[in-house]
Amino acid sequence: MSDAIISVRDLHKWYSGVHALKGVTLDFKRGEALGLVGDNGAGKSTLINILSGVHRADHGEIKVEGKAVSIATPRDAMDLGIETIYQYNSMVPTMSIARNLFIGREPTRFSVLGVGILDQKKMAEESVRAIANVDLHLRSPDALVGELSGGQRQGVAIARAMHFKSKVMILDEPTNHLSVKETNKVIGFVRGLKEQGVTGVFISHNMHHVFECCDRIVAMARGEIVLDKRIGDTSIDEVHGVL
């Protein structure tokens, strides 16, 4: 499968005796929007946590663009171009948009042992561009993230991932706790990923949201993949049936 950007083979994970992931094999194809659905405890969060460097698999292989990789920390995942946007929000509310965009990857004018003076001009300029690129209209990059609505925050998180040229964007329940209008905005962001050639992995409880913005749907139950079909070849009823 040459068009797979991430392939996982026979991934297993045990949590203190519980077999949470039972040999998952899956290809994430370049530029597709993949919907990952399943009940609580089905293993989707475990799979995502392994890909984003939060946990490590006990067994199995992960390849990114054909190369076997080891993802030990969130930073490793980001360096491979895998960016994760969590439902609890990956923003610090007490900090400005510009500062949030560059957390952990701040441009510095010079640095010693990784610590250096921030290039604030560059941060301001690039954050304005990054926000505009995802069609998010915000007054100023100096606004605090705490002032933004839930949907706007997800927008900033997506802008951040785009800015750092991520190849795969994992959105973990991004529409939780959002109003209908805000949800539509986020679904719009996910659709927009495709045009930019970014692979989107959209995790949701809400089947309607998944069917609205994804090309392919993968359903998980009890640590295994139970369904993997193009959106056109399946229906909400069928997916509900296997879960």
Place this chain on the structure above:
Amino acid sequence: MKRLFKTYLEKPELAGLILLVLLIILFQVRSHGVFLNADNLRGILGILPEAGLVAIGVTILMISGEFDLSVGSVFALMPMTMAVLMVHGWPFPLALLAGLLVSAAIGFINGYITIRFAIPSFITTLGMLFMARSLTVVVSGGFPPLLPADLPNWLFTSFVGPGNMFRMSFLWFAAIAVLTSLMLSRTNFGNWIKATGGFMPAAAAMGIPTARVKIVCFMLCSVLSGFAGMLQVLRLGSPLPSIGEGMELQAVASAVIGGASLLGGIGTVMGGIIGTTLIRVIDNGLVLSHVDANWFKFAIGFLTIFAVVANAWMRKRAKAIKMEG
């Protein structure tokens, strides 16, 4: 209202600053002009660096989301370590280095235990408060050692500047204040501190080594406290094992009066300094205004509660604003 919230989050020390100016005016009037005269100012500025440096460390640590109750004990242990070593013939620079290393080690232990065992830093550093104080008395053998006569007081405690207004310690304090303030606002490390204290899950998810960031803040806090203790010992001329008692709570009061949030993420070095100055000004101003000096602790206590209530209220307002938006 939105404006006010934003100003408050950007400049949480603003309220403290306004209060400071008002109190200075009040004391100046009540003391019939004695408060702001050169002699009195020299007195205040001479001791401000000691509490101020401790407050800087505690404030930065608080911004990173942690807490240190052991600063007062480190304040005593560091100069005691130096004094004992100098009695055994160590030269001043080496003793200074050893004292700073002991302080850094205590900060490291505080941070490592807090993070490794995921316990509240309140408990870790409360334990350290007793342990470091005990060590101070033990190493002194019960009798404060005599300091050698040839100490570099010119570098730390001598009066300098126009009208001999400042002690050298004030210059150290000013330089450290500027450096730490720049670190917090202008470097990527400062960004990590604020992110770690502001919302740790997000900071960790973005690849910030939050444990290391916190441990560095613990170490910085201890080193600044130890250094401040040395300044006091050089000023007093004797390493008493009891110095710095109660200082931990005054430092916390300074930080929160200066707008730092106990929950982390919010605060400035300047705020910690304003908080310390406010406490020193109240201490001094009450005496000059012929008010019973025993009201001092009452005033500090009242101010601390007032500051935190005001903070909580602002945060609640901020939440309400987000709902509307």
